[in-house]
Structures are given as structure tokens and as C-alpha cells.
Amino acid sequence: MSEDRDPRDPRLERIRAWLGQARFFAEEVYSARYRGAIARSRRDEDDLFMLLVFSEMMGLSNPVAYYTLELQPLLLERFHDWHRRMGMEHSPLDHFKCC
């Protein structure tokens, strides 16, 4: 039975496109209003994590420094935004300047 139904049947395609559109709308309706609040609280968590990773560099002893050291290169991209968000105009690290 499935052979006579062409997967590119224009009617089927149209329905699929319509369903896709409906799904997009539903998802926008669900998430748009709270996108900001959720992204902010995620950022807060990330900020704490940044502090953990870079704490040794700022003189705070970190018992898991051996492991977090590995993460530093991965987080460097976010470093600049992070220190500015924390209220430090320039990089707080003597040996590492990003701006």
C-alpha cells in the first residue's frame, strides 16, 4: 500500500509543511516569553562555573585545579564577556590579558 504513496506527493508535502509551521508556532509561543529569564539563570550558573575554573589564577585555592585546568582553553572564548559581566573592566589576571 505504501508503494503507491509517493513520498514527494505535493499534498503530503503541504501537510508536512503546515505541521512544521504549527510546531514552530507552538514552540515559539511556549519559549519566547521566558527565553530571557531561562538564559539568564543559565548564565548565572555558567558564571559560577567560570569562577571555579579560573579561581586558582585569582589566588583562591581550588582542590580540583588539576581537572579544571584542562577546561580553561575551552572557556577562554567566554572569558572576556565573563570578567566584564563581573564588573571588571579589564582582565583580572596579570599574566593573561584579553583586552
Place this chain on the structure above:
Amino acid sequence: MSAIVLLVLGLGAMAAGYFLYSRFIAEKIYRLDPDYKTPAHEFEDGVDYVPTNRFVLWGHHFTSVAGAAPIVGPAIAVIWGWLPAFLWVVLGTIFFAGVHDSGAIWASVRNKAKSVGALTGDVVGKRARSIFMIVIFLVLLMVNAVFAVVIAGLMMNFSSAVVPVWGAILVALIIGQLIYRRLLSLPMVSIIGVISLYALIGIGPSVPIQMPAEVAGLSGNAVWILILFGYAAIASLLPVWVLLQPRDYINGLQLFIGLIVLYGAILLMNPTLVAPAFNDNVPPGTPSLLPLLFVTIACGAISGFHGLVSSGTTSKQLNKETDARFVGYFGAIGEGMLALAAILAATAGFATFADWQAMYTAFGQGGVNAFVEGGAFIIHNGIGLPEATAATLLTVMAALFAGTTMDTGLRLQRYIFQEWGEIYNQQWMKKSAPATLLAVGSCLLLAFGAGGADGSGGLIIWPLFGTTNQLLAGLTLLVITVMLVRLKRPMVYTLVPLCFLLVMTIAALLIQLRSFFEQGNYFLLVLDIVVLIAAILVAMECASALKRSRAEALESRE
């Protein structure tokens, strides 16, 4: 008179308002520009500033501004007859609310999507900003107290709704998890959510839960109020995705279904308006229509709360400036439609005039109960749903709205306390839990202080809530007017509503001041004086800001 005639008149006038008046305002006064780069594009960050499809944005804007208030206000105000409430809702929506809401979006979009509070500081002055903060705090305080009283009343009167109302919270919690953990797709979850909510409404009447009249020396009503604040305090501390987000989503779906059912039932049944056009025989103690009507119906005619939504979140997501007309003005029309439905339910949903009179025995009576009972009568006769189920449906609609508003309101109030902790350097106040306790405490004080130990008289503060809400709208209109003066454009379209609101609110406050004094309700007397001082300060601020900006505009012309 037939309810359909009133319905068609109301909707027709609002449609004309949208197609004619809002076009005039958008093109000639605000001069919305399709090529203007909106903040959503200028500062696009995927977090706050996201260009959003205008239909989606309208959905958000509408569901954020529509709550229980456009139901409660008109349902109380029909005590003066249906005509005054109808005229104020329809004309208010066309000439006041639409202009105010779209204007707030426009003002914010033209100022880097700042909130009205920040705009008041920038455009009018620092002093006005302080007044703004106080007025906002008062609005939140009153909205939380009043809605707790409204829901408690609903729980006491419609015991069939207890299971669905609290069950809806469980449904929302489950939906939130399903979506967050990506277990099911959203359309699937929506269908499941709506079906379970309506299944709960269906079984509600067979499992009524009646709170005993007295529990540990407290009245049943008071116990419900305490439970509601306990819930709201916990809900406001949870991350938004856990409860608020799915709850809002389900509420939105349910709002559209509820409105369609109610309007459809009116069209099918064609009930007669049993209430008089003007009620000559108002119960003793009812204050005079002028000016109280204009503060009893705030949401549904004009509401300052909309300005907060327009400028806080909507303006950051506006794709094109011209969308402000659809999102803002049509959002106001959506709310007007809700208020119109409330008027029709509360005036045509009774078999006889005597039945209606039995509901409206005193000012503040009727209200949301009249909406539920009247609406259930219409739905039962229109589409044949059992009356108990229809009543449960409408109670759930009103209670869920009021509940979500409490949740949001308490959250915002907590932020204000935390901000005060920051400003006055109080470490303990900066923490979430103590700030929430302060917010809940102040609301409870108001709910019980205004209505006595059983909290049943809390609806006395309803007009006071309307007044504060109108003051907030006045401040937003002031910002828009000052901007128009500076741009040398006609200001009459915002100045007339502004002056009207200020005169009505101050008059209403004075009248209420007298009645609180005569009743010996000193708690509300003090609150009234606080709002009155704020109102007078707003009026003086308006006069001085307009004089200053006119002088500036004239100077620059010369």
C-alpha cells in the same frame, strides 16, 4: 435587549477602532516606520532581544496582559446597569487602552526598549521615577491581595473547581518536565495537557471539596487565602521553566478555548439582557457611578499594567516598528473582548431580573461569581454542557488566571524588596527567601487588614486597585505625551485620556476617603491617603513636565 445585538455592536465598534482609529494614530501621530531598526534587531542577543513573528508576539502580549482583572472589574461594575460598563469598555478600549498600549511599545522601541519606569526617569525626570516605583509597588501589593481573595471566594463558592484548579498545577508541572527533558514534542504535549485539564474539569463536579466553615479558629475563606499565599510563595521561588512557563502556556490555550465557547454559546442561545441598561435601584451603599465606574473597570478599558508588559518584554521582541499597532492595539482589543464577555455573562446569564438582583445585593457583590454563574447559564443553554461543568470551566479559567498573576506578582514584588536591600545595603533583604516572606507578609496584611479576620471583605480594595492601576497608565501616557510634544506632533490624543484619568482617579480617591472614614476603616483610609498623595504628585508632575517640554519645543521653533 438581545445579547447578540450588544455583542455585535461592541465587536463592530472595536473593529472600526482597529481599522480606522488605530491606523490614524499609528500613521499620523506615532508615525510608525517600517524601516526603523527596532531594538530587537539592533541589540539582537538571542536572550532578551529577539525579533519575533508578530502573531506569536501578539499571543504573548495578550496572554500576559489578560488576566482575571478584566473579568472581575466589569462583573462588579454592571451593578450600575449594563450600558455604562459597556460604553466604558468599548470606548475605553478604542480611545484609551489601544492608544496607551501601542504608544508604550512605540515609546520604548524609540528609546532602546527601555521599560516605562526607566523612561519616566529619562523623559520626565528623576522625581517622577520615584513616584513610579511607589505606584508599581502599590499595584503589585493590591493585585496579589485582591486576587487571593477572589480565588478564595471561588474555592468556597464552587467546590467543584477545587480539584481541577489544583490539578492544573500538577498538569503544568508534568508538562514542564516533559518539555524540558524533551520526552515528547510540543504539539503532542499541548494536546495531552488540554485533554487532561478538561478531563479534570469534567470530573470536578463529581468530586467537590468543601473547606469546612471553620478550621482551627479561622474561617474557611481565611484558610484558602493562607494556602494560596503559601502556594504563590513557593511557586515564585521555583525556576520559571518548572511551573510558570508550562502553566502560562496551558492558560493561554485555555483562554482561547474559553472565549470561543462563551462567545459561541451567546450566539447560539441569544440570551436577553435581564439587567437594566441603567440601574436606578442600586443597593444602598453603592457609590456614585461617576467617578467610581472608571476605576472599577481598569483592565478591559485602560490599565497601566499593560504599559509594563509593552515596554518590558514586548518592545524588545518587536520585529518591525509597524507591528506595534497590531501587537499593542489589537492586544488591547483582545482584553476588551474578554471584558465584553464578562459584561454579557453578568447581565444576560440570569433567567429573570429578580435572579440578577439577588446576585447584586451590595457593591462589590456579584463580581466573578456573577460571571461564573451567568456564563454557566449561557453555556448550558447555548451548547448544552451541564451547568455544573460549565461553572467549573469558567471558575477554573478565572482562578488559573488569578493564580498565575499572583505567582508573577509576588515574584516582581520580591525583586523590588531585593532591590531595596541593594539600595539600603541590607544583606538579609537581598536573599530570595526573606524578600519573598516580606512580599507575602505585606500582601497578607492587606488581605486581612482590609477585610477583617475572615478576609472575606477584601474586595473593598478593588476600586483602590483600579485607581492605582490608572495612575500607572497616567504615568505612561505622560511619557508618550512629552515625547509627542518634543517631536512637535499633536498631543491631544494622549493628553485628553491622561487628564480624564487623573480627574477620575483623584475624584474616586476623595469619595472613597470619605466612605472609609465613615466606616471607620482606618487601615484603608491610610492606604487611600498614600495613593491620593501619589495621584496628586503625578498630576503636578504632568503639569510641570508638559509646561517645560512645551517651552522647550517653542524655543527650538524660534
